[in-house]
Amino acid sequence: MRNYILRRLLILIPIMLGVSFLTFGMFRMIPGDAAVLRCQLGCTPEVLEDLRHEMGLDRPWYRQYGDWVWDIVRHGDLGQSLTESRLPVTTELDRRLPVTLELVTMTLFMALLLGIPPGVISAIRPGTPLDWLARVGSVLWLSIPGFWLGILVIAFGVNWFGWTPPQFGSGYVPFRDDPWVNMQQFFFPALVLALAIAAAIMRLTRSSLLEVLRNDYIRTAWAKGLRERTVVMRHALKNALIPVLTIVGLQVGNLIGGAVIIESVFNLNGIGKYVLEAIIRRDFFVVQSVVLLFAVAYVMANLVVDLLYGWLDPRIRYG
Amino acid sequence: MAESTYWNRFWRRRISRRAVLGAGAVTALGAASAAVLGCNGGGGNGNGNGNGFHNTPEALLTPVAGANVTQGRLLNALGIDPHIDLTGLDIDALMYTYMYSWNRFTEEAVYNNLATDFEHPDDLTFIYTIRPDVVAWPRGPAAGEALTSTDCVESFKRRGTAITAPDKRFPKRIEGYETPNDTTFKFVMSRPFVPAVREMANATWAIVPAKVLEKYPNLSQTAFGTGPFMLKEFRGSERIVLERHPNYFLKPRPWLNTLTSIVITESSSLLAAFRGGQHDINGAVLTKSTAQEFIDSDKYRVSQAPSLFYPVIHMKMRDPWRDIRVRKALDLAINRKEIIDVIQDGEGNYNGPIQWPQFKWALPQQEVRDFYPHDLEQAKALLKEAGHPQITAKMKYPEIPGAPIVADIAVILKSQFEKVGINLELDAVELGVFIGNTLLPGNFDLAFFPNLPYDEPDRPLSFYHSKGVTGSGNWTNYNNPELDKLIDAQSEEFDEVKRIDIVQRAQRMILPEHGPQITLTGGIQYFAYWNHVHFGAAGAGGGFGGGLEEPDPEAEYGPYGTEIWTEKA
Numbered sequence: 001m002r003n004y005i006l007r008r009l010l011i012l013i014p015i016m017l018g019v020s021f022l023t024f025g026m027f028r029m030i031p032g033d034a035a036v037l038r039c040q041l042g043c044t045p046e047v048l049e050d051l052r053h054e055m056g057l058d059r060p061w062y063r064q065y066g067d068w069v070w071d072i073v074r075h076g077d078l079g080q081s082l083t084e085s086r087l088p089v090t091t092e093l094d095r096r097l098p099v100t101l102e103l104v105t106m107t108l109f110m111a112l113l114l115g116i117p118p119g120v121i122s123a124i125r126p127g128t129p130l131d132w133l134a135r136v137g138s139v140l141w142l143s144i145p146g147f148w149l150g151i152l153v154i155a156f157g158v159n160w161f162g163w164t165p166p167q168f169g170s171g172y173v174p175f176r177d178d179p180w181v182n183m184q185q186f187f188f189p190a191l192v193l194a195l196a197i198a199a200a201i202m203r204l205t206r207s208s209l210l211e212v213l214r215n216d217y218i219r220t221a222w223a224k225g226l227r228e229r230t231v232v233m234r235h236a237l238k239n240a241l242i243p244v245l246t247i248v249g250l251q252v253g254n255l256i257g258g259a260v261i262i263e264s265v266f267n268l269n270g271i272g273k274y275v276l277e278a279i280i281r282r283d284f285f286v287v288q289s290v291v292l293l294f295a296v297a298y299v300m301a302n303l304v305v306d307l308l309y310g311w312l313d314p315r316i317r318y319g
Numbered sequence: 320m321a322e323s324t325y326w327n328r329f330w331r332r333r334i335s336r337r338a339v340l341g342a343g344a345v346t347a348l349g350a351a352s353a354a355v356l357g358c359n360g361g362g363g364n365g366n367g368n369g370n371g372f373h374n375t376p377e378a379l380l381t382p383v384a385g386a387n388v389t390q391g392r393l394l395n396a397l398g399i400d401p402h403i404d405l406t407g408l409d410i411d412a413l414m415y416t417y418m419y420s421w422n423r424f425t426e427e428a429v430y431n432n433l434a435t436d437f438e439h440p441d442d443l444t445f446i447y448t449i450r451p452d453v454v455a456w457p458r459g460p461a462a463g464e465a466l467t468s469t470d471c472v473e474s475f476k477r478r479g480t481a482i483t484a485p486d487k488r489f490p491k492r493i494e495g496y497e498t499p500n501d502t503t504f505k506f507v508m509s510r511p512f513v514p515a516v517r518e519m520a521n522a523t524w525a526i527v528p529a530k531v532l533e534k535y536p537n538l539s540q541t542a543f544g545t546g547p548f549m550l551k552e553f554r555g556s557e558r559i560v561l562e563r564h565p566n567y568f569l570k571p572r573p574w575l576n577t578l579t580s581i582v583i584t585e586s587s588s589l590l591a592a593f594r595g596g597q598h599d600i601n602g603a604v605l606t607k608s609t610a611q612e613f614i615d616s617d618k619y620r621v622s623q624a625p626s627l628f629y630p631v632i633h634m635k636m637r638d639p640w641r642d643i644r645v646r647k648a649l650d651l652a653i654n655r656k657e658i659i660d661v662i663q664d665g666e667g668n669y670n671g672p673i674q675w676p677q678f679k680w681a682l683p684q685q686e687v688r689d690f691y692p693h694d695l696e697q698a699k700a701l702l703k704e705a706g707h708p709q710i711t712a713k714m715k716y717p718e719i720p721g722a723p724i725v726a727d728i729a730v731i732l733k734s735q736f737e738k739v740g741i742n743l744e745l746d747a748v749e750l751g752v753f754i755g756n757t758l759l760p761g762n763f764d765l766a767f768f769p770n771l772p773y774d775e776p777d778r779p780l781s782f783y784h785s786k787g788v789t790g791s792g793n794w795t796n797y798n799n800p801e802l803d804k805l806i807d808a809q810s811e812e813f814d815e816v817k818r819i820d821i822v823q824r825a826q827r828m829i830l831p832e833h834g835p836q837i838t839l840t841g842g843i844q845y846f847a848y849w850n851h852v853h854f855g856a857a858g859a860g861g862g863f864g865g866g867l868e869e870p871d872p873e874a875e876y877g878p879y880g881t882e883i884w885t886e887k888a
C-alpha cells in the first residue's frame with residue numbers, strides 16, 4: 001500500500017510539470033498580454049516596451065518558465081501578480097484557499113447526502129411515485145445551470161424575504177469567528193453546486209444498486225429471511241457504491257469548474273473567483289499556479305478514491 | 320496677459336464667499352468602471368463634480384456626524400496608487416488632497432481643496448498659494464506634517480514619469496518647478512496646454528507627501544494621505560474600509576466615521592445586496608427600467624445624470640471605407656432613434672464628435688440631429704454610385720464583463736446596416752485581445768467600442784488627429800492636416816469663447832467626413848441610494864457624476880466625500 005501511494009505521488013511530478021507547461025504555453029499562444037491591459041488605451045509603443053521589460057515579459061519564454069519553476073522548487077514561491085497590485089500569489093492563495101476548501105467540502109457532503117439516499121430509495125422501490133420523483137428531480141438538477149440557479153436563489157431571497165447572503169455586506173466570515181454566519185454564507189452556494197453532482201450520484205446509485213440487488217448473494221440473503229434494511233445497507237449498498245465513488249472522484253473536476261462561477265455569483269472570494277479574474281487580466285503567474293493547484297487537488301482526490309476502493313471491497317489489493 | 324473669460328471665472332470663484340467651501344469634486348463609483356462600462360460619469364479620470372440631487376431639502380438638513388456607510392462596487396480595485404492605478408481612483412479621491420476640485424456641470428475649478436490662491440501671469444506660468452493647514456494622517460512617514468510646495472513638486476514629477484501613469488501630455492510640457500516658500504508652488508510650461516486646467520483636478524493628480532513617496536515607491540496596496548478619510552483595510556477584490564481623518568483641515572468634516580466599499584463583481588448580486596439593505600448606496604449599473612422600482616418606492620432616492628458613455632465605430636481608412644460616399648452611406652444607415660428607443664429606454668440624445676452632455680463644447684443638439692438623417696434610399700444610392708452595392712465586412716467589438724450593452728448595440732447596428740446592403744460579421748473579442756491586438760495596432764476594418772467618458776473636449780477630438788490619442792499615430796490612418804491644426808489650436812487657446820469656437824469649427828469639419836470615428840447616441844444614467852443617506856447641499860455630490868439640474872449656486876460644500884452623512888448614526 002505504501003509503495004502504491006508513493007508511486008502515485010511521484011506521478012504527480014510529471015503531471016504538475018505537464019500541466020504548468022501546457023498552461024504557460026496556451027497563455028503564450030493567445031493574443032494580448034498583461035502589459036497591454038495595464039497600459040490601457042493611453043499606451044504608446046515605447047511605454048509598452050518599458051512595461052514589458054519591467055514585468056519581465058520581454059525575456060525568452062523558456063527563461064520565464066524556467067525561472068518560475070525554479071522559484072517554486074527553491075523557495076515555494078509561485079511568483080507575483082502581474083497587475084498593479086503585484087501581490088504574491090502564495091499570499092493570495094493562503095487567504096483564499098480556506099474559502100474554496102470549505103465550499104468544496106460542504107458541496108461534496110451535500111451531494112452525497114442528496115444523492116445516495118434518494119438513489120437507494122429509487123432502487124428498492126422501482127416504479128413507485130418515490131422512484132419517479134427522484135428520477136425527475138435528478139434530470140431537473142442536471143439540466144439547470146448552476147449559475148442561473150444561484151442568481152434565482154439570490155433574487156428570491158431578496159424579493160421574498162429581504163435576505164441576501166451575509167458576505168454581500170461584510171465579506172467572508174470564517175467558521176471559527178461566527179459559525180452561524182459562516183453557514184449562511186456557504187449553505188446556498190454549496191447547495192447550488194451540489195445539486196447537479198447529487199443528481200449524477202443518485203442516478204448511478206440507483207442503477208448500480210439495481211444491478212447488485214439482482215445478484216445471487218442478495219437472493220440468498222433474502223432467502224435467509226434477513227430484514228430489508230440489512231440486505232440493502234449491509235450487503236448490497238457497499239458493493240454498489242464502488243462506481244459511485246469513482247464518479248465522485250471524477251466530479252471533483254466539475255466541482256472546481258463550478259466553483260469558479262458560483263464563487264463569483266455568491267461573492268465568495270475563493271480561488272475560483274481569483275482565477276477567473278486573473279484569466280481576464282492575463283495574469284498568467286496566477287493562472288498557472290491555480291491550475292497547478294487544481295491539478296494536484298484532482299489527482300489527490302482520485303488517489304483517495306482509489307484507496308477507498310480497498311475499504312469498500314477487501315478483495316481489492318494494491319501492488 | 321489680458322484675463323480671459325475662462326480665467327475670470329476662475330478668479331471670481333477664488334475670491335467669492337464660496338471659496339472656502341466651494342463645489343465638491345466627485346469620483347464616480349469606480350472611475351475605471353465608468354471608463355470601461357461607460358456607466359458613471361465623473362470625468363475620464365474620475366474626479367469630476369457631481370450634483371444630480373433633488374435640490375431643496377438637503378441644504379436645510381443638519382448633518383449628523385459619526386455614522387457608517389456601505390456602498391457597493393462593481394469592479395475590483397486592483398491598486399490605489401493615485402498617480403498610476405485607474406481602478407481605485409474613487410478611493411484615492413477620498414484619501415488624498417488635490418490642488419482644487421472641479422464642478423462638472425458648470426465646468427469650473429473651485430478652490431475648496433489645497434490651493435487657496437491662483438495666478439496665471441501668462442499662458443505658460445501657473446502659481447498656486449496653498450493652505451498651510453492640510454496635514455497628513457496621524458500615521459505614516461509624514462504623520463501630522465503639513466503639505467508644502469515641495470510635496471506638490473514631487474507629486475507632479477511622479478505623475479509625469481511613472482511608466483504606467485495615464486496621459487502624460489501635460490506633465491511632459493512642464494519645463495520647470497519653483498518653490499519660493501512652503502506655501503507657493505509654481506511651474507512653467509514649454510507650450511500652453513489648456514486641458515491641464517481640468518486635468519489637475521483629476522484623481523490621478525493627488526498631492527502626496529514627499530516623505531511618503533520616498534519611503535513607499537509603490538503605493539498600490541497602501542496609502543498615507545492627507546484627505547478626509549484614512550485607509551483602514553484594503554482588499555481590492557473584497558472590501559475597502561476607510562475611516563475618518565481626525566485632523567482633516569475642513570473640520571468638522573468628514574461627517575462619516577467609516578465608509579466601506581464592498582466589491583461584488585456580479586451585477587445582479589450587487590443589486591440584490593442594495594435591495595436587501597446591506598449597501599446604503601447602490602453600485603450596480605442601472606437603466607431607466609431597472610431604476611424604476613427604486614423610483615417608485617419611498618425607501619430609496621434616485622438621481623439621474625447624462626451619461627458620458629460614448630459608443631463609437633472606428634473605420635480603417637482603406638477600401639471601401641476610404642471612399643467618403645461609403646462612409647456617408649454607413650452613417651445614413653444608422654437609425655439613432657432606434658438605438659435610443661431600444662437601448663436607452665427612449666431617453667437620450669445624438670452624440671456629435673463631442674458627447675452631448677459636454678454642454679458647452681458639443682454642437683447644438685438640433686444641428687447634430689439635422690446632420691444625421693436616417694435615409695436608407697440615399698445610402699443605397701451612394702453605395703451603388705461608389706461601386707459597392709453590397710459590402711461584407713467584419714466588425715470587431717470587445718466583450719466587457721458586466722456590460723452587455725456593447726453587444727446589444729452591435730446587434731442593432733448589424734440589422735440596420737443589412738438594410739442597405741452592408742453585411743456585417745460581428746466578431747466579439749475578449750477585452751484584452753481587443754485592446755492589444757485590435758485597437759492599438761489598428762487591426763480592423765470596423766471596430767465598435769465604448770469610448771472613455773471624457774468631460775473635456777480635447778480627448779474626444781484627438782481621435783480625429785493624425786497623431787491620435789497617444790500622440791504616436793491614430794488607429795485608423797486618417798489624416799486631415801487642416802483638422803490637425805484646429806485640434807492643436809484648441810488645446811492651446813485659453814480664451815474660452817475662442818476655444819469654444821475652434822472646438823465647434825473642428826466638429827463641423829469632422830461631421831461631413833463621416834469618419835474615421837462615427838459617434839452614436841448617449842443616454843441617461845441612474846443612481847440609487849437608501850433615503851437615509853444624504854450628500855449635503857446640492858452640488859456637493861457623493862459618488863455620482865454630473866446631473867440634470869444645475870446645482871444651487873449659493874450652496875457651500877467641501878471636497879468629495881466630506882459631505883456624506885446618514886440618519887443612521
